[in-house]
Amino acid sequence: MKILVTGTTGYIAKRLILKLINKGHQLTCCVRDLNRIPEEIKHQKNIVFIKVDFLNTKDTCLPKDIDAAYYLIHSMSKTASGFEKLEKICAENFKFLVEKTSCKQVIYLSGIVNDSSLSKHLQSRFEVEKTLQSKQYALTTFRAGIIVGSGSASFEIIRDIVEKLPVMITPKWLNTKTQPIAIRDVLSFLERSVGSNELYNKSYDICGPEVLTYKEMLLEFGKVRGLRRYIITLPVLTPKLSSYWLYFVTSTSFTLAQALVDSMKVEVIAKESRINEILKINPITYRSAVQLAFQKIKQNTIVSSWKDAISSGVFDDQLSDHIKIPEFGCYKDLRIQKIKNEPYTISKIWSIGGKNGWYRFNWLWRFRGYIDKIFGGVGLRRGRTHDTHLEAGDPLDFWRVLLADKKQKHLLLFAEMKLPGEAWLEFKIIDDSLHQRAVFRPKGVWGRLYWYSVLPFHAFVFKGMLHALINE
Numbered sequence: 209m210k211i212l213v214t215g216t217t218g219y220i221a222k223r224l225i226l227k228l229i230n231k232g233h234q235l236t237c238c239v240r241d242l243n244r245i246p247e248e249i250k251h252q253k254n255i256v257f258i259k260v261d262f263l264n265t266k267d268t269c270l271p272k273d274i275d276a277a278y279y280l281i282h283s284m285s286k287t288a289s290g291f292e293k294l295e296k297i298c299a300e301n302f303k304f305l306v307e308k309t310s311c312k313q314v315i316y317l318s319g320i321v322n323d324s325s326l327s328k329h330l331q332s333r334f335e336v337e338k339t340l341q342s343k344q345y346a347l348t349t350f351r352a353g354i355i356v357g358s359g360s361a362s363f364e365i366i367r368d369i370v371e372k373l374p375v376m377i378t379p380k381w382l383n384t385k386t387q388p389i390a391i392r393d394v395l396s397f398l399e400r401s402v403g404s405n406e407l408y409n410k411s412y413d414i415c416g417p418e419v420l421t422y423k424e425m426l427l428e429f430g431k432v433r434g435l436r437r438y439i440i441t442l443p444v445l446t447p448k449l450s451s452y453w454l455y456f457v458t459s460t461s462f463t464l465a466q467a468l469v470d471s472m473k474v475e476v477i478a479k480e481s482r483i484n485e486i487l488k489i490n491p492i493t494y495r496s497a498v499q500l501a502f503q504k505i506k507q508n509t510i511v512s513s514w515k516d517a518i519s520s521g522v523f524d525d526q527l528s529d530h531i532k533i534p535e536f537g538c539y540k541d542l543r544i545q546k547i548k549n550e551p552y553t554i555s556k557i558w559s560i561g562g563k564n565g566w567y568r569f570n571w572l573w574r575f576r577g578y579i580d581k582i583f584g585g586v587g588l589r590r591g592r593t594h595d596t597h598l599e600a601g602d603p604l605d606f607w608r609v610l611l612a613d614k615k616q617k618h619l620l621l622f623a624e625m626k627l628p629g630e631a632w633l634e635f636k637i638i639d640d641s642l643h644q645r646a647v648f649r650p651k652g653v654w655g656r657l658y659w660y661s662v663l664p665f666h667a668f669v670f671k672g673m674l675h676a677l678i679n680e
Contacts (some may be wrong), residue, residue, distance in 0.1 A: 209403055210273055213237045215280030217244050217601060219360060220317060225249050227399045236271050244601040262298040270305045276313040276402050277306055279340060292332040299339040307344040313408060315401055316340055320351045320413050320476045330474065346408030350397050353415055353476040356497040357391025358504035368458035370429045376439045382423040383441060386476040387415035390497035393489060400487045413478035416491045422472060425494065432498045456581065531610050533632050533647050539659045541646040541666050543674050553642060556677045557619055557635045561604045562592035568672030572665065580606055585626035607633065629655035644674045
């Protein structure tokens with residue numbers, strides 16, 4: 209079948225695309241930025257990438273001969289108050305474009321919306337579902353609760369809490385019931401439903417076999433990790449205080465923390481249906497999902513992470529808009545040194561950050577990360593998705609990878625920390641020398657004061673990092 213996929217660089221789509229390719233489908237994948245095509249799928253056969261921004265579809269055309277389409281666009285983490293409007297615009301534009309094609313089925317992944325009092329997030333998901341309904345094609349909707357898998361936001365947040373806090377003083381919403389589902393099962397539902405006439409114009413709740421509270425999920429996670437944890441819930445934590453608690457304990461952004469707290473107050477229990485029988489899927493338990501996730505982490509084979517989304521940082525425009533480093537009105541720190549062992553240096557560059565650290569004065573990098581978190585930034589807690597592999601769009605602590613070209617021996621990072629300006633960090637090997645360059649474009653007087661306040665630290669931080677990249 210000829211299938212259109214949206215949300216190509218997102219957590220779900222990156223994994224689904226690989227399954228669809230293995231089934232022999234021909235794919236057209238929509239991306240906002242052609243520089244962000246994931247390496248795992250970039251060179252696959254039977255796949256075409258087209259540039260589409262569903263927030264602005266002027267002069268945009270989709271292939272006319274598609275048979276089915278997946279709607280996997282999500283805007284929850286972009287802004288605390290305006291994501292509902294963004295999601296509606298995207299859905300309307302998608303529907304308008306798809307109705308001009310021969311598409312017979314649109315498959316949409318939503319959230320379970322059974323409670324009479326829905327969170328803003330779940331209400332928005334439901335509104336998108338209504339918007340996508342059409343007389344020109346059939347809509348199949350799958351409504352999932354908490355998705356558990358390596359790199360998922362839910363998994364990483366629970367992991368942060370359990371592994372950092374032996375004793376937890378938590379908000380009362382930890383007693384809210386939910387029905388988690390493994391990412392592998394979500395992908396099976398999505399992949400097997402394409403082309404199934406029986407599912408046309410129908411919606412189904414999909415879930416794992418257990419109803420658990422968030423507290424039970426935390427304790428079970430601890431058992432899998434061999435950690436004994438104690439949880440005390442307090443009824444006095446307001447939603448805002450709960451959001452701050454989640455933000456400072458975990459690697460999530462404050463915007464996403466607010467949306468999650470809003471959703472976690474609502475019970476998410478699936479309605480019974482025959483969908484497991486129809487698609488011959490037997491969902492695995494929460495414990496099995498956690499164990500499988502850690503297998504992927506141990507093997508360093510995480511395909512995608514929620515942190516890959518640009519909206520998990522501070523800007524949501526295209527990466528290519530930042531690749532060209534400005535020359536004027538900027539402060540620069542350029543250091544050049546001869547390389548002793550090129551393969552060693554390249555390996556060190558591509559392994560920088562995350563649990564490997566920044567090689568010299570890591571305590572200063574951590575301190576800068578703490579300061580960033582205090583001011584509402586991403587801090588260092590995002591780490592990196594892979595230990596030794598980088599590609600455009602990857603998060604790298606409080607940086608975003610703009611360019612990662614091993615053949616050209618060039619790595620370029622853009623700062624997503626809270627700054628009174630814009631910052632780049634570049635590593636490039638030219639003629640047997642490593643060129644390490646930090647560039648800062650200040651914004652107003654505060655930007656200039658900031659640069660001069662950190663300038664004394666550059667003398668030994670950047671010098672030490674350069675030395676570590678070259679000397680074995």
